[in-house]
Amino acid sequence: MGKILVVDDERDVEALIMQRFRRAVRAGELEFLFAHNGQEALATLRAEPDIDMVLSDINMPGMDGLTLLDHLPQVNADIRAVMVSAYGDLGNVRAAMNRGAFDFIIKPIDFADLEATIHKTLDACKTVRKLRDALQETRTAEAASRAQAARLRRVLDTSPIGVSILTEAGELLYSNQRCVELFGATPDSMRQRGADALFRHVEDRDRPANRTRDGEAIRNDEIHFVRDDGRTVWMIMSFDHTVYEGRAVYIVWLYDITERKVQAEALRSAKEAAEKALSDLERMQSDLIRAEKMAVIGELIAAVAHEINTPVGIALTAATHLQNVSEAIILTFNGGLLRKSDFQEYVGTASEVSGLLVSNIERAAALVQSLKLVTEGKASSPRSRFDLREYLSDIILAVRVQPAAIGHDLRLECPDGLVLDTYPGALTEVLIALLTNAFAHAFDPDHHPGGHVAVTARLLSDERVELRVSDNGRGIPTEILPRLFQPFATTRRGAGSMGLGLYAVFNLVTGKLAGEINIDSASDCGTSVILRLPLDAP
Known part of the structure; x- marks a missing residue:
């Protein structure tokens, strides 16, 4: 029976595991104990010395999983720890493996993978214990050393973990079949190339400079070996310094983690690909927003430019007529034929034409001002202090002349003296987008001819102003209303929106x-978009 301690601060994990492994628990194959942080786990380990395996989360309150890993060898050196880590948390996975973790599981937990990992870990624990039991027997029963060595070799030869025995001089005394398979070598080449590679790693980690504060060698580490066939094999190496057949030796255990390395690399590549895809999507979204914004501004500019032609044309016609009348009166005067009635008629004509010139030039100037407001109204423009009614009047004038607004009523309700200190460029983009949106979407020519759109402003009691863009159109469909401010939410995709x-x-x-x-x-009850903005933007 395998005895497993599960350490996780999530209380629901206990119920999930007991439900998933209920048959194995009832059959006596597995026994689970639970702790909710590192301190509870250590107390349980001291009270239950026969625990085979620890399954621990990394992130927990109090003592976390990595700190618990550091304490495990002091409590029970035979325990193998499997850590649970979130997807993409490669830093913690690496740290856990460096501190002696046997394996890791990725959240969310795949219980089939968890069950396989539990059995694999328990098998490894049994194998290591058999190895250490066998080694202990060789130390305590010198008289039966040959028989015990034979038994040890039989255990080692069937072990799923690679095992080698090296002398302190680097001579290879023994390698089991799994070790030979890991190095992809024949027994002869294993004694040369494989033994040299192993001994370099063992010797390096057994040096005083590479020992821990307690004087212990760093005995669990990742190593890699390039085989003769060009394949790189990654292994967790653990070793003990002991006596074998009367000689001081290193017993080296090798656990294959190549597949896990491949999975970790795949996770890293997938994470990088996802991040790049997200970056490309954000850049594409920004380009689409800019393109749609420029299309709206382009339509407004074209509409205003077209509208300017009317007052300019009238002013030019009036000025030409005044010029002709003036030339005629001058000729009459120079010929001495000017009569009082002629002069009075000329004065009346000049007064009427002047009025036409002033009104149409003022109209053209207002349109030019609105055109300037549209073309300079960028979100990046600096903040300024401005009168809200005058500002909204220019916006209304610019929007009223666009083709979509023709035939509809657009009015403004704003009190005098309301002053804002904010970013007029950004506010221009917002109001033009809302008004353009209202004329484009609110009115169905067959059911809502002559629609009404209103821009109203009022001062609120909390130093804010409320701007409301309202229409009496067909309203927004219920199914799209909750996601209206999300990107690509539209009912007119087929119309180019x-x-x-x-x-x-x-x-x-x-x-x-x-x-x-x-x-x-x-x-069918219209739409109101309500903005509430601070009078003084932060």
């Missing part, structure tokens, strides 16, 4: 503008 506009708006509002955004919408 990428679904990144509101995602970018959310990031600007909650990030650069340090505010919050909410949406109130119901089917």
Whole structure:
């Protein structure tokens, strides 16, 4: 029967393990004890010296799994520890193996793999104990040394762990079949190349400079060996300094971890590939947001530029007419034929044309100002202090002339004297995106002709301002509402929408503008997007 101590601060682990191995427990094949941190584990190990194996989590309150590993040899040198580590936690796995862990399991735990690892570890424990029992018998029964040596060799030859015996001079006295298989060598070449490689590792770790504070040699370490066929084999090496057949020798145990190394490398490669894929995805997402943003700004610029043609054309026509009338009155005056009625008619015409020129030039100037606001409204622009009503008026003017807004009513409600100290570029991107979104999505030409969109602002009591963009359109479908601010959420993918506009708006509002955004919408009852922003951005 194998006796296993499970150390994990998660109380549910006990129930899971007992449920999974209930048949083996009932059959008397396995017995499980449980502890919830390193201190409890050490107390249990001292009270139950016949424990074969420790299955321990690494991250625990109090004494963690790595510290527990350091204490295990002082309690019971025969115990083999299997550590449980999270996926990708290669640093802790490496540290655990360097401190003498026998194997490791990756979270979430695959119970089939756990069962195989438990049996493999218990088999190794039994083998090592048989080896040490056999060695002890050789020390205490010198008279029967030859018979005991034969028995020892039979045990070693069937061991799943590679075993070699080296003299202090580096001479290979014995290698079992598993050791020969690990080195991929014949018995003759094993005595030469394999023995030299093993002895170099043992000699290096048995030097005084490489001993621990207690004077013990570092007896558990990873080594690798390049075989004659070019394959690299990774092994955990452990050794004891003892007497064999009257000679001082090193008994070296080798446990094959090549497959585990391959898995660890695969985990590392998969982690790097996942990180690269995430980086590429974030960069692609950023490019798509930028492209969608520039497309919206391009449409606004084209609409404003087209709208400027009307007042400029009227102003040019009026100015040309005034020029012709002025030239005619000058000729009449120079010919001495100017009458009072002619001059009065000219003054009336000049006054009317001047009024047309002023109103249309003012209209063109306002459109140019709105065009400038759109083209310079970048999220990276510096913060400034501005009057909110004047700022929103320019935004409304820029959006009102775009094709999607034609035929719909767009109005502004904002009190005078409301001043913000924030980032107007970022706010411009947000408002243009929301208004463009409203005209593009809210109104169905067959069911919502002549829709209404309103931008309202009001001062809140907590030094914030509320901006609300509302429409009386068809509303947002219920199924998409919970993920509206997620990337690629759209109902118009077939119409060219990428679904990144509101995602970018959310990031600007909650990030650069340090505010919050909410949406109130119901089917066929319109939509309101509510922004709450600080008057003085941090």
